Amino acid sequence: MFNVFKNLWFRNPREQDIFINDIAVRIRAGLLLFIPIYMSFTLYDAVFGTHWVVDGNTAVDTYDTDWDDNIIYAVNAIKRTYDYTVQTWVLWYALFEMIAGMFVFTSRFSPTILIASILASKQEPKWKPLVPKRFAWSLGSTFIIVCLVFFNPDVVAEWINSLFGTNLPTTFNYMPYWIPLILVWVCLGFMWMETVLGFCVGCKIHSLLVMMKVLDEPCEACGNIDWDEIRRKNEERLKREAEAAGNH
Template identity: 55%
Template sequence: MVKNYLHGWLRESGATQPMINDTAVRIRAGFLIAIPLFMAYTLLTAVYGSSWVVTGNAILDTYETDMQGRILYQVEAIRRTFDYSLQSKLLLYALFEMLAGMSERTAIFSPTIWIAHFFSRRHAPVWKPLAPKRFAWAFGATMVTTCLIFFNPDTVAEWINALSRHPLLPTTINYMPRWIPNVLVVLCVGFMWMEAVLGICAGCLLHAGAVRLGWVDEPCEACQQLDFSQANNPVTPSEK
């Protein structure tokens, strides 16, 4: 019953190759874009926000001025600290979502796939090859993993140091440059917006380029102009 219900999301049997409903994929991207948007807000606050917290009750007038005649105040400031537990949980969920849609067996565990299928049920499925989508989601999973490392540098460093038995990474500072997660979040928001609004799969375009260059040995509709009419409408024995 579950497989029949999600048949509008992914079709792995009865076709020449796995196919996926692009309409449902776009709807799902519209929901998942909330996660990178929240991460962008977090990074803006953590990276470009003030490093100190000053309360109004701790500001005292010294009744003195500097050489430019500006009034001097004495303040009690507290160094800001951030708890990224919520962000880490959301990124782990995003990583799960990137991997869940790749097969029929894992798709049934994804809440966003069920929601996307529900909203797309009144529209005719637009079947497209699954291979480029898998490539795109694998690329997305890599970006999510990189952001997880940025938000949990000490935990990752402890794991790597324990496995290597050598202190390869520091555990007291963030060894990942700040520009890396900033760029990845912008790319993620842009790619998901293109998918949801414009129907352009940036990861699929990267897959097409990889196929053209011979880096990936998989069928590619965009770069090989394959005809999937038979996969969309399989011919029954009586119609031959």
């Protein structure tokens, strides 16, 4: 437990090429999976749900019919308004979690990293380089920022207008609804594959960019070398050689 609080999910935080325990990464993805699930239901309700609130108790028969002999009722109906304060704070927390996992220092402020490291401490660690995961979490951060813009178009428009002198509308949502709707389901799928299958889509994209010579990648095979075990075996070999030389 002391090592967990000291190193979290890192093999050694002072290494030049940082490696993290992939078992803890998968556990953390499972802990954060509730966020895209919650956002997917929110977006579904906002996009496909009714935009009107009708009080059925105030329906009044007008004693009139339409051309198809359907009875016409008069009802009190108001335009439905949405308050995305809770969703905005959830998205800010998700963005914090994505950014926190990218660096050693900020990882110590993440509750999910600590919980995942504790839960994974009883299993044999599987070391993976941090760089591909950092790229994957950068993709996740981009998805979250897009959703933040969708839920707060007036605030974002005011910021952009004040900074650049533009005239973005502040009275309606200028972002098409299908953009965050697709991204939240993509994010949900990526996190599910990370949690259940251990398949990191962002890491695979990173590997593809490495193959195209766009990015560099640390040697993962080199990162799995157990240097402590090698040192122990060398010490044992030197000790045997010294004993053999003493016998002669």
